[in-house]
Amino acid sequence: MLLRHWRETLGLASRDYFHEWQISVCFVLALAAVLGPMMVLFGLKFGIVGTMIDELREDPAKREIRPVGSGRYDRAWIDALAKREDVAFVVPRVRAIAATLEVGSARSPRILSLEVIPSAAGDPLLPPGAPAPRGLRQVVLSASAARKLQVSAGDGLEGSLVRRFHGHKERVRLPLTVVGVASARAFGRDALFASVQLNEALEDFRDGRAVPQLGWRGTPPQSRRYTGFRLYARSIYDVAGLEEAFERRGIEVRTQAADIETVRRMDRTLSAIYWAIALIGLVGFSLSLGASLWANVDRKRRELSVLRLVGFRTGDIVWFPLVQSLYTALFGWALAVAIYRAAAWGINLMLAPQLDAAQQVCRLLPQHYLVALGLTAGASVLAAVLAGLRAARVEPSEGLREV
Amino acid sequence: MAGPIYELKEVVKTRAGDGYSFRLRVPSLRISPGEKIALIGESGCGKSTLLDMLAFVLQPSGCERFRFNVEGKEHDIARAWKRRRQNRLAALRRRHLGYVMQTGGLLPYLTVRENMELSRRILGMKDDGTVAALARELGLHRHLEKRPGELSTGERQRVAIGRALAHRPSIVIADEPTASVDPFAAERIMAIFIEMVEARNITVIVASHAWRHIKQLGLRRLAHHTRRSRDGSLAETVVSG
Structure with missing residues (x-):
C-alpha cells in the first residue's frame, strides 16, 4: 500500500510538473543559469591547473x-x-x-x-x-x-x-x-x-x-x-x-621545488576561490528554488487539500514538492551540461593554436558531472524539504472553498 | 435495521475572528445508512463547518461523542482527533467517503477520466468499467480524455460527482454542489446526483442554500437555528436531527 501511495504521488507530482511546463521551464532555466557557468568555471580551473600539473608530472626535469x-x-x-x-x-x-x-x-x-x-x-x-x-x-x-x-x-x-x-x-x-x-x-x-x-x-x-x-x-x-x-x-x-x-x-x-610549489599553491588558491563561488551559487539557487517551491505550496493549496481530502497521507504530500524539485535538478543539470559542453568546445577551439594537441583549457572528468548532479540534487532536496513540510501541513479543509 | 452510520452528541466547533465569534453546536445527530440528508441555510450559518467535521477534515473544538459506524466496525472519531491520528482519518476518508465541492476541486493536470479514477487508484482498485459507466450516466463519456479546463462549470461539477462515487463509498458529502451552476442546470444535476446515490444505496449529505431545488427529491431536512447576540459579536447555530 505504501508503494502504491508513493507511486501515485510520484505520478501526480510528475503530471503537475509537466502540465505547468512554463513554470517548470523557468525553474530549469534558473538552475542552469547558475550551474552552467559554475561548470565552465570549474572546467577552466581544472583544465588550466590540470595542464600545468600534467606538464610538471610529465616533464622529468621537474623531478x-x-x-x-x-x-x-x-x-x-x-x-x-x-x-x-x-x-x-x-x-x-x-x-x-x-x-x-x-x-x-x-x-x-x-x-x-x-x-x-x-x-x-x-x-x-x-x-x-x-x-x-x-x-x-x-x-x-x-x-x-x-x-x-x-x-x-x-x-x-x-x-x-x-x-x-x-x-x-x-x-x-x-x-x-x-x-x-x-x-x-x-x-x-x-x-x-x-x-x-x-x-x-x-x-x-x-x-x-x-x-x-x-x-x-x-x-x-x-x-x-x-x-x-x-x-x-x-x-x-x-x-x-x-x-x-x-x-x-x-x-x-x-x-x-619552487616551481612545483607555485603551481600547487595556485591550485589550492583557485580551488578555494572556486568553491567559495560554487557555495554562494548553490546557496543562492537553493534559496531561490526554496522560495519558489514555498510560494508554490500557496498557489497549489487547493489542489493539495483535494489530495488530502481523497485520503493521501501527510507523508505522501511531502513528496510533492520534493519530486518536482528533483525534476528541476535533473533537467537543470542536463541543460547546464549542455551549456558547459558548448562553452568548453568554444574555449578550447579558440585557444587550440596555443596548445598541444591533447591539451584542453576547459575540461571536466566524468565524475565531475556526477558530483555536479549530486550537489544540485542535494541543494534541491534541501530547498524542497521546507516547502514539503509546509505542504504536509495544508489542512484538507483549508482549500476546499474559494474565499 | 443497522445502527446509525453517524452518531454525534454535543459536538461543538468554535471559531473566533477579530471581535466576532461563531459557534456551531450539534446537541444530537444520528444518520442512518442510506439516508439522504439535506442541510439548508444561508451561507455563513455553519453548513460547511458541519460537513467538514462529518468528512473528518475539521477537528471539533469539543465533543461528547462522535462515532462513525461502517461495514460493521465502529470508529471513534473524537478519539482519533484527540490522538492526532491524521493518517487513520485519511484512511477512513479514502475508503468510505466521497466529497463533492462547491466548485470542481478537480486536479487541472489530470484528464476527466483520471480525475474520476483518483480515489480508485489510491485504493488500488482495478478498472472494472465503473468509471466508464458513471461517465455515461453523467453524460460525460465524450469528455473523458479532456482536461477540466476545457469543460463548462456544470460539466466539471458532474465530473466531481463522478469522482465522489467512483470508489463506491459509504457516504457522499456534497457542499453546495450546484451553487455555481445556473438554476436550470442545477436542478438537473442535483436530480441526477440524488438518483445515482439512491440507486447505489449510498448515504448522502447535501448542503444547499435553496430548498426549492431539492424538496421534491425526498431528503430529510436537518433543522437549525441561528441566534445572534445583541451586539452581533457572537453567533450560535444549533443543528438538530
Missing part, C-alpha cells in the same frame, strides 16, 4: 635534484639513496671534464664532441620501454645528436678519446652501438647516454688508469669516488622532501 658543485660520494652511499621510497632513479656521475666523447658515424662527415650522461634502466629521460645502454658498447643518443650523426637505433658509431700519458698524446678508438634515441622533449642538447661502467672507463682512461676490458693500459685502478649524481624524485610531490633531506646532510641541491 630532477642536482647537487651544486662537486662532492665525493662512494658507491654504497649512492646505492642507499636508490633504495629510498621517494627516489625513482639515481646514478653516480664522474667528473664533468672526463665525461665527454668525440663521436663520428659512417653516415656523416661530422665529428661531434658529446657530453656523456650516465644512465641505467629506468632513466626518466629515456623513452619508457626502450632499452637502456648497458656495458661498454651500447649507447643511447639524444635526438639532436642522432640527427646530426644521421643514425638511428641499431647503427654503429665510433667514439674516440685522447689523453696525455707518459708525456705522449694517446688516442683510443671505441666502437659503439646505438640502442636507442631519447626524445627531443626529454633532452634538448647533443648528448650520449652511456652506462655508469662506460662513464667510469672514460674517466679511468683520462686519469691514466688501465681499463682491461677495453685493452687500455695504465696504472692499476683505485677505489672510486664520484663527484655527483643524477637523481629523480618519484613524483613532483617528493621533491621538496628530498631537497630538505639533502640540505640536512649539508649537500646543497638545486630543484624545481
Whole structure:
C-alpha cells in the first residue's frame, strides 16, 4: 500500500510538473543559469591547473635534484639513496671534464664532441620501454645528436678519446652501438647516454688508469669516488622532501621545488576561490528554488487539500514538492551540461593554436558531472524539504472553498 | 435495521475572528445508512463547518461523542482527533467517503477520466468499467480524455460527482454542489446526483442554500437555528436531527 501511495504521488507530482511546463521551464532555466557557468568555471580551473600539473608530472626535469658543485660520494652511499621510497632513479656521475666523447658515424662527415650522461634502466629521460645502454658498447643518443650523426637505433658509431700519458698524446678508438634515441622533449642538447661502467672507463682512461676490458693500459685502478649524481624524485610531490633531506646532510641541491610549489599553491588558491563561488551559487539557487517551491505550496493549496481530502497521507504530500524539485535538478543539470559542453568546445577551439594537441583549457572528468548532479540534487532536496513540510501541513479543509 | 452510520452528541466547533465569534453546536445527530440528508441555510450559518467535521477534515473544538459506524466496525472519531491520528482519518476518508465541492476541486493536470479514477487508484482498485459507466450516466463519456479546463462549470461539477462515487463509498458529502451552476442546470444535476446515490444505496449529505431545488427529491431536512447576540459579536447555530 505504501508503494502504491508513493507511486501515485510520484505520478501526480510528475503530471503537475509537466502540465505547468512554463513554470517548470523557468525553474530549469534558473538552475542552469547558475550551474552552467559554475561548470565552465570549474572546467577552466581544472583544465588550466590540470595542464600545468600534467606538464610538471610529465616533464622529468621537474623531478630532477642536482647537487651544486662537486662532492665525493662512494658507491654504497649512492646505492642507499636508490633504495629510498621517494627516489625513482639515481646514478653516480664522474667528473664533468672526463665525461665527454668525440663521436663520428659512417653516415656523416661530422665529428661531434658529446657530453656523456650516465644512465641505467629506468632513466626518466629515456623513452619508457626502450632499452637502456648497458656495458661498454651500447649507447643511447639524444635526438639532436642522432640527427646530426644521421643514425638511428641499431647503427654503429665510433667514439674516440685522447689523453696525455707518459708525456705522449694517446688516442683510443671505441666502437659503439646505438640502442636507442631519447626524445627531443626529454633532452634538448647533443648528448650520449652511456652506462655508469662506460662513464667510469672514460674517466679511468683520462686519469691514466688501465681499463682491461677495453685493452687500455695504465696504472692499476683505485677505489672510486664520484663527484655527483643524477637523481629523480618519484613524483613532483617528493621533491621538496628530498631537497630538505639533502640540505640536512649539508649537500646543497638545486630543484624545481619552487616551481612545483607555485603551481600547487595556485591550485589550492583557485580551488578555494572556486568553491567559495560554487557555495554562494548553490546557496543562492537553493534559496531561490526554496522560495519558489514555498510560494508554490500557496498557489497549489487547493489542489493539495483535494489530495488530502481523497485520503493521501501527510507523508505522501511531502513528496510533492520534493519530486518536482528533483525534476528541476535533473533537467537543470542536463541543460547546464549542455551549456558547459558548448562553452568548453568554444574555449578550447579558440585557444587550440596555443596548445598541444591533447591539451584542453576547459575540461571536466566524468565524475565531475556526477558530483555536479549530486550537489544540485542535494541543494534541491534541501530547498524542497521546507516547502514539503509546509505542504504536509495544508489542512484538507483549508482549500476546499474559494474565499 | 443497522445502527446509525453517524452518531454525534454535543459536538461543538468554535471559531473566533477579530471581535466576532461563531459557534456551531450539534446537541444530537444520528444518520442512518442510506439516508439522504439535506442541510439548508444561508451561507455563513455553519453548513460547511458541519460537513467538514462529518468528512473528518475539521477537528471539533469539543465533543461528547462522535462515532462513525461502517461495514460493521465502529470508529471513534473524537478519539482519533484527540490522538492526532491524521493518517487513520485519511484512511477512513479514502475508503468510505466521497466529497463533492462547491466548485470542481478537480486536479487541472489530470484528464476527466483520471480525475474520476483518483480515489480508485489510491485504493488500488482495478478498472472494472465503473468509471466508464458513471461517465455515461453523467453524460460525460465524450469528455473523458479532456482536461477540466476545457469543460463548462456544470460539466466539471458532474465530473466531481463522478469522482465522489467512483470508489463506491459509504457516504457522499456534497457542499453546495450546484451553487455555481445556473438554476436550470442545477436542478438537473442535483436530480441526477440524488438518483445515482439512491440507486447505489449510498448515504448522502447535501448542503444547499435553496430548498426549492431539492424538496421534491425526498431528503430529510436537518433543522437549525441561528441566534445572534445583541451586539452581533457572537453567533450560535444549533443543528438538530
